[in-house]
Amino acid sequence: MKQHFRSVVAHACLSSGALLMLIPLAWMILTSLKTFTEVYREPPVWLPQKPMWSNYVEALTSFDFALYLRNSLVVVILAITGTFLSSAMAAYAFARLRAKGKEAFFILLLSTMMLPAQVTVIPVFRMYVSFGWINTLYPMFVPAWLGVNVFAIFLLRQFFASIPQDYVDSARIDGASEWAIIFRVFVALSKPAILTVIVFTFMGSWNDLWTPLLFVHDQQLYTLPLALFCFLSKTIGVRGVQWELMMAASAIVIIPLIVVFFFSQRYFVEGITMTGLKA
Amino acid sequence: MFSRKTKEALCGYLFIMPNLAGFLAFTLLPVAASLLLSFTNWDIFNSQNSEFIGLRNFTSIIGLKLRTDNMTGLTDWLCFWNHLHANDPRFWQYLWNTFFFMIGIPLSMFGSLALALVMNTKLRGINFFRALYFIPTIAAGVAMYQLWRWLLNPDFGLLNQLLSVVGINGPNWLGSPLWVKPALIFMGFWTSIGGYNMLLYLAGLQGIPPHLYEAADIDGASNWQKFRNITWPMLSSTTFFIVTMSLIGAFQGGFDSLYVLTRGGPAGSSTTIAYYIYQKAFEQYYMGYASALAWILFIFVFAATLLNWKFGGRRVHYY
Numbered sequence: 001m002k003q004h005f006r007s008v009v010a011h012a013c014l015s016s017g018a019l020l021m022l023i024p025l026a027w028m029i030l031t032s033l034k035t036f037t038e039v040y041r042e043p044p045v046w047l048p049q050k051p052m053w054s055n056y057v058e059a060l061t062s063f064d065f066a067l068y069l070r071n072s073l074v075v076v077i078l079a080i081t082g083t084f085l086s087s088a089m090a091a092y093a094f095a096r097l098r099a100k101g102k103e104a105f106f107i108l109l110l111s112t113m114m115l116p117a118q119v120t121v122i123p124v125f126r127m128y129v130s131f132g133w134i135n136t137l138y139p140m141f142v143p144a145w146l147g148v149n150v151f152a153i154f155l156l157r158q159f160f161a162s163i164p165q166d167y168v169d170s171a172r173i174d175g176a177s178e179w180a181i182i183f184r185v186f187v188a189l190s191k192p193a194i195l196t197v198i199v200f201t202f203m204g205s206w207n208d209l210w211t212p213l214l215f216v217h218d219q220q221l222y223t224l225p226l227a228l229f230c231f232l233s234k235t236i237g238v239r240g241v242q243w244e245l246m247m248a249a250s251a252i253v254i255i256p257l258i259v260v261f262f263f264s265q266r267y268f269v270e271g272i273t274m275t276g277l278k279a
Numbered sequence: 280m281f282s283r284k285t286k287e288a289l290c291g292y293l294f295i296m297p298n299l300a301g302f303l304a305f306t307l308l309p310v311a312a313s314l315l316l317s318f319t320n321w322d323i324f325n326s327q328n329s330e331f332i333g334l335r336n337f338t339s340i341i342g343l344k345l346r347t348d349n350m351t352g353l354t355d356w357l358c359f360w361n362h363l364h365a366n367d368p369r370f371w372q373y374l375w376n377t378f379f380f381m382i383g384i385p386l387s388m389f390g391s392l393a394l395a396l397v398m399n400t401k402l403r404g405i406n407f408f409r410a411l412y413f414i415p416t417i418a419a420g421v422a423m424y425q426l427w428r429w430l431l432n433p434d435f436g437l438l439n440q441l442l443s444v445v446g447i448n449g450p451n452w453l454g455s456p457l458w459v460k461p462a463l464i465f466m467g468f469w470t471s472i473g474g475y476n477m478l479l480y481l482a483g484l485q486g487i488p489p490h491l492y493e494a495a496d497i498d499g500a501s502n503w504q505k506f507r508n509i510t511w512p513m514l515s516s517t518t519f520f521i522v523t524m525s526l527i528g529a530f531q532g533g534f535d536s537l538y539v540l541t542r543g544g545p546a547g548s549s550t551t552i553a554y555y556i557y558q559k560a561f562e563q564y565y566m567g568y569a570s571a572l573a574w575i576l577f578i579f580v581f582a583a584t585l586l587n588w589k590f591g592g593r594r595v596h597y598y
Contacts, residue, residue, distance in 0.1 A: 010400045014408050017394070021412055021473065027437050028426045044440045086301070089294040098284070099291030105299070112306050114580055116531040118556040118573040122566050123312035124305060126323065146301025153298070178290045207420030209535045214561060225421040229539060232425060243429050250422035261417045265410045272478050 028254075032056070032247035039243050052244065059248040062234065067220065068227040072206060075140040075223055079205040080198055082145030083152055087197060090147050091156030092182045096168060106157075109150050121214070128215055139215040140208065140223065144201065152197040155271065159193035160186050196271025199264050206257060224253050317570035324564070336571035342366040369547060369555065370572075376460065377530065377551040383464040384525045388518070390472040395480035396510075409481075412473025419470050424539035427466050428453070431540075453541055456548035463536065463549060476521050483517035484510070519591050526583045530576060552576050 031039060033051040059065075093099065094106050128134050133142075147153060163186060171181050187194055209225040216222060222230070231249055235242040261268070317336055321329040343363045349355075350362055365371050394412065398405055415423070430437045431452040439449030452462035491509050500508070531553055537543055543550035543558065550558070553576065560569035 007400060007402055010397050010402055013397050014402070018408060018411050021415065021469070024426060024430055024437070024469070025414065025418075027430065031429065040435055042435070042440075043443075044435070044437070086297045090298040093291040093294035097287050097291030097294070099288040099295075102291060102295065105295070105302075109298070109302065112302075114527055114577075114584060115306065115310070116553065116573060116576050116580060118531070118553055118560075118569075119313050119577055120306060120309035122316060122560055122570055122573075123309035126312075127304070127309070129323075143301060143305055145297065146304065147298035148301045148305050178294075182294075203417055207535075209421055209538065213538070225535075228421045228425065232428075243432075243435075246425055247429065250425050253420070253422040254418045257417050257420075258414060261413070262410060265413070266406065269409065269478055272475060 025254075028247045028251055031243055032251050034244050036237075036239070036242060036244060040240070055244050055248040056252070059245045059252065062245070063227065063231050063249050065249075065252065068222055068224045071137065071221060072223040075137055075208075076202055076205045078141035079144040080201045082141060083147075083149050083197060083201045084194070086145055086147035087149060087152040087156050088182055088187055088194075090153045091160050092178075092186055094153065095157045095160035096165075097178075110154065113150055117210075125214065134215055135218050135221065136216075137221060140205065140211050144205075149197075149201065152200065155197060156190065156193050159190040163189055192267040192270040195264050195267040199260065199268050202260060203257060228253055313570045313573060316567050317574050319567045320565075321567045321570075322564065323566050329567070332567070336568050337575070339366045339568070340370050340571055340575060369550075370552075372547055373550045373552050373555045376547075376549060377553075379460050380464060380467075380533065380551065381526075381529050383467045384522070384529060386464070387468050387471045388476060388521055388525065390468060391474070391476040391521075392480050392514075394472060394477050395484055396506075398477075398481055399484040409473075409478075412477065414473075415470045416474035419536075421535065421539055423470075424536050428540055431462055431466075454545055456545055459541055459545065459549045463540065466536070466540075476525075479517050479521060480514065483514045487513045519587075522591060523584060523587050526587060527580055530580045530583065552579075 030046065030048065032055055033053070034045070034048040034055075035052055038045050038048055094102060128139055131138075133139055167185050167189075168181060171185055176184065207225060208223070209229065212221070212223050212226040216226070219227075219230075228249060232241065232246055235245045318331055318333060319329050320332050320336075343365055345359060346362045346364055350359075355362065398409065402408075431439075433439060433449070433451035433454065436449075436452075438452070442449040450458045452458050487510065491513070492505060495505050495509060533551055534553055534557060537549060537551065537554050538557075541549045543554050552572065556569050556572045556576065559565045559572060
């Protein structure tokens, strides 16, 4: 009886909390379906009289969504591939291969997480200038190929370290190359960690405002976050900001994230949990 | 040809190679360069004009000057701090802002802990709730900040509309030097309560051996006693990790939300040191000055981490 009562209370708490968490997002969707006059009505109207799906069409067309989506997808896909390859290789080396100096290097890498990006950004900017990479998409994905995502390496190393050495030995006896051992054995056995790395990289590069803001000036090369930032000034009409359009565009950018997350969340949670246990 | 051991080591170096290249190009060399830059007045568009100026960047940032011109009596000299003037008053204001925003750390940490405690009661549908509470964390980007700009709109935003129902005339959140920081802390709380910290606490709770609670039950311990003497100490390593990461994050992060929501305003009341570095480097192009600021920021991060290890690390209960 007592147990039952407690679970009812807990459910009630969680549900009301969830409601509070979702109100802002619900308000975004509701706003995106209103007319301009409904948006600015006092007292506020919760539900639009007639859902204005045309706001989404208008946002998509006036926002040049297809172009920015293309840029974002190029960056996201290349960043994910690069992070995956470079961190899997490094994590395997750090977890399994005996090589002099690797421990020291690993600790050095971990300690760079403390280093603010502000310290390195100015020289990196100068470096991109001399490479001719200003106003290109390179700064948004090349670092990923060079393993700058220390967290990904750390996470994969923790997972890889828990895989029994027998697997490696028997694969070697069967004549598997080190390369095959990484991608056929270790990666295949660490799905939660790999998925976590992929989702993290996806979120990070889909939401990245800082890199395009600093290194890209040409609107043709904007990715979604920067484009969305600039979109606000475009929605300012004679009577004020057209929040219904702004919210429609925002919803379009947020929804892919939520979809990806919901499909991967079971593994994702397992992956994050793993970092905490060893920390 | 090669022995097994050499081959293994060679393979290891090969696999770390991209990483090492990235470390050199994006960390080690830039760190060295930025240290050098912090002693110059480097101008990115006109490098010929740059020269070595010693510690002048650092003294113009943290330096204080004693103005003796209007100091007359002995009391003026005894209260000399009234006559100290900062070379860069903005730096001190923004440093204060950076620390002020840290109020959000304990708030969201204890919020996450409370949420994790409720979630840990072996409920049905827990995966669903866990995912739901995590949504703000994954959505944290320009789109969500634009949403908050709308929610915090003084006249038509949802927050003030709701407040007016209970008869409160809500402030102009983002336009008021008094309310901008609480508003941003509130947004941060909403974003992070169900995020990583909650997941870490939940994992920590699930790792506490149940026999500890069974023994406490036999002794007739109250819920609060069980929390105070079992749960909290057993979670100490998680708490320590969360505090360390949050402190580092508080010094470095927050750029995106500030850029979209306030641009550091009004009148610099939401500018943090990290944001100030951006302004100096990429709006005013004082690259040397910005590099010096970045190094001062790094010293703060380093000191905070060290202090946390020294004083917090001691209290961590390992089992």
